[in-house]
Amino acid sequence: MTTDDCIIIGGGPAGLTAAIYLARYHLRVRLFDSGSSRAAMIPCTRNHAGYPEGVAGKDLLALMLQQAEKYGVHRQPVRVDKLARDDDGFVIETAQGGFRARAVLLATGVVNHRPAHLLPEVHDPALERGLLRYCPVCDGYEVTDKKVGVIGTGEHGAREALFLRSFTRDVTLIAPEVEHALDPACAAKLDEAGIARVNGPCGNYAIEREQLAFDTARGRMAFDSVYPALGSRIRSHLAIEAGARATDVGCLEVDDHQRTSIPGLFAAGDVVKGLDQISHAMGEAGVAATTIRNMLSEQQPLWR
Known part of the structure; x- marks a missing residue:
């Protein structure tokens, strides 16, 4: 050898x-x-x-x-x-x-941990079209002034949502499972930044009208780009x-x-x-x- x-x-x-x-x-x-x-x-x-x-x-x-x-x-x-x-x-x-x-x-x-129940036939085309993104440092510029969803919770999810807030006013943090797990300090920062919070679970993903759509506790929502903040x-x-x-x-x-x-x-x-x-x-x-x-x-x- x-x-x-x-x-x-x-x-x-x-x-x-x-x-x-x-x-x-x-x-x-x-x-x-x-x-x-x-x-x-x-x-x-x-x-x-x-x-x-x-x-x-x-x-x-x-x-x-x-x-x-x-x-x-x-x-x-x-x-x-x-x-x-x-x-x-x-x-x-x-x-x-x-x-x-x-x-x-x-x-x-x-x-990267992908959102649960997001099937490859939706994940890969969404990624290809910029409807699904994993790195706001790399491509936050591309979502400037667009409607952005962040799937995540806790300190990690809040931190990513706040980072994206410097690119667009329209940021929503969606819990991946059921309710958000946010301490008062995180919740206060999100409120100050005007970032909406929606409970999960997330599911039934599909590309609809050039957006990535999925079900949440608030009903069906659609975004120009979605960032999974799941570690x-x-x-x-x-x-x-x-x-x-x-x-x-x-x-x-x-x-x-x-x-x-x-x-x-x-x-x-x-x-x-x-x-x-x-x-x-x-x-x-x-x-x-x-x-x-x-x-x-x-x-x-x-x-x-």
Whole structure:
């Protein structure tokens, strides 16, 4: 079994950025991509610098992969099942067999929690048309002065609704299940901002007259765009099972150079901190890749 200099797990913006950097450092790089990057779900981002007219997530990933492969990155479209540390580095297990590497970068991201009962045949077209959105930092500008619904409650739901209030006056916070769970301080802030509150449960989603409509305790409501504020699942289990430290919610703990608590194991992007920002993930990946290169050089000179 050959040993790669670095194996990257995750084919989103962080993983591909790191792959480009590492390959241009003349290192042997293998990238495992299960095809589940959230960036591929973006119909068009206008928040990414360098694309004045916006760019589709799939197109951006394709360009980044083309650039990585130009420098010799070997991409394998397979999911990694296990990651383990041994005396010589790391062992990766997949359905296609085992692989070895001197260093590993985890760039597996997160998975957004979708509203309950929202079927794929409605979810995906709504996402494609901008009727359903997951990142107000990325695309709040696109809902300027539109009718916006936020599915959520508690501090997290209130915080997202208040953030969106800077883009439009018409914001409604809808509880996902039954009644809202809001403390007096949250409720007061929502009232001050003029944000309406509606109890759930939410259900019977459909695209109606270019809006996303669904049932609530107040009856059927429709919005120009809906933001689920339901949190996410951090895909950090591979590192945690290998012994890496993580926060209570599953974000991997790293230092300023993206090093986890396991020597030789690095992490970048939303698996570290879920900011949902492509530029942030790419920046962390550049830091991680350069640190990996320097670490490997200390172990064994990388002379040409």
